[in-house]
Amino acid sequence: MTSTLSRRRFLKSTAVGGMAVTASLAIPGLSRASSRPIITHGLQSGDVDTQSAMIWARTDRPSRMLVEVDTTDSFANPRRLAAIDALPESDFAVKRLLEGLPSDQEIFYRVAFQDLNDVKAVSVPMVGRLRTAPASRRDIRFAWSGDTAGQGWGIDEARGGMKIYATMLKHRPDFFLHSGDTVYSDGPLKESVELADGTTWKNIVTPEKSKVAETLNEYRGQWKYNLLDANLRAMNAEVPTFFQWDDHEVVNNWSASKDLTADDRYTEKNVALLAARAGRAFHEMTPIRYQPAEPGRVYRKIAYGPLLDVFFLDLRSYRGPNGASMETEMSDASRVLGAEQLAWLKRELATSRATWKVIACDMPIGVIVWDDWKAQAGAEAVANGDDGAPKGRELEFADLLRFIRAADIDNIVWLTADVHYTAAHHYSPDRAQIQDFKPFWEFVSGPLHAGTFGPNALDKTFGPDVKYVKAPDESQGANLPPSMGLQFFGLVDIDGASEQMTVRLMDVADQELYSVTLDPVRKG
Structure with missing residues (x-):
């Protein structure tokens, strides 16, 4: 390194x-x-x-x-x-x-x-x-995670600020992949929060972080707040960050069905307008590349030498409205990737010559994420929770997985965040409701500096098997503060000689929680 x-x-x-x-x-x-x-x-x-x-x-x-x-x-x-x-x-x-x-x-x-x-x-x-990326084979190391400054947990300088960024920097990664929920525009901060252990969490609070973001300047302020943290600035100066986004950059669980009518925190109820302002702030405040054909586009490919291509997905901008997601036929309502992004991904995967194809997906595939957690209803992610044949948003992923098998594309690994715990999932047709796809791994990490939750239930449609999970136990409850230590990131190492990929799940104390080494499939 x-x-x-x-x-x-x-x-x-x-x-x-x-x-x-x-x-x-x-x-x-x-x-x-x-x-x-x-x-x-x-x-x-x-x-x-x-x-x-x-x-x-x-x-x-x-x-x-x-x-x-x-x-x-x-x-x-x-x-x-x-x-x-x-x-x-x-x-x-x-x-x-x-x-x-x-x-x-x-x-x-x-x-x-x-x-x-x-x-x-x-x-x-x-x-x-x-x-810069290599033109020939060499060792590659990168980190990934998501979820920064959420659920009321901002920068407490007396507790060391966002310490996980300092932990990641110790590993000298070639780059860091931020998997979404890069800011929490819908998460105002209080100056102090009383903790279960009797101590007080003390947030730095700025005017923009004292309320939900609605104006363009308030959305910009979400980014400027995170950059007050010395650990984050130190890592930014030495490690490139590849950004993607999810929902909290705008408002929780936003889609065409999001209704802010009863949310008294918002004077601006037009979610599409809020998303436009948030998108502009996202592109102004991050070093993401500009896409001339679609200036606000987040999905893209980064070619990182002969061993690695990274495909960044956007499951937020092109989705149909959140809902039951039980359609049995593909429609605009059932989409989460959108037809154009799905066609792009198929084309880019088919033409990739890199050994490893990492798909950076802002939400996990088989983890059930409810749009309405109290009612345990409505799909916010991909899975709809019925464990049966693909329906709704699962249809696009079934189509993609079939394409990958038909095109005989190997060495695909999925990396994601969003659910505020860390896990390793292996998907196999032997356990699934459809059999015409190749087995694959999905690794989950996060939060970086936010409340810890989970673990969530898994939908069995694509045959996921939990190989490892670290989350709060029932006695600890939910929305645990960063001071509890359940903050996670992942490390990926690709060996330049053997081309093996080793994925490690890590915590803020730099403990290795789980590790697996994957051998590349070689043809010919």
């Missing part, structure tokens, strides 16, 4: 080396004025492949983003990129694609902002690091 950016070199290339840095950035000397732009929420990178990567930063005023790129943290021979503007229309957040990068190489990028109203006023620069 790559080594961390040394503190001495980092300081030399940022605040300590201020005058030298500004000279190398080819901008005027720093203003003596007391006020100059600042980088407000650290740096982020994401969607890295063999030749490019997206980077992100935010400032506090109209400014030009100045970027240098080098293969060493000394920036002895930097490539200076054309400046781009950070303007109020995007809340002064800006991202840009770094192109023409060498493969399998540590890349250092240095960012500063120049005030558009005073060219001599320049921010203290910051440095970030990433590693």
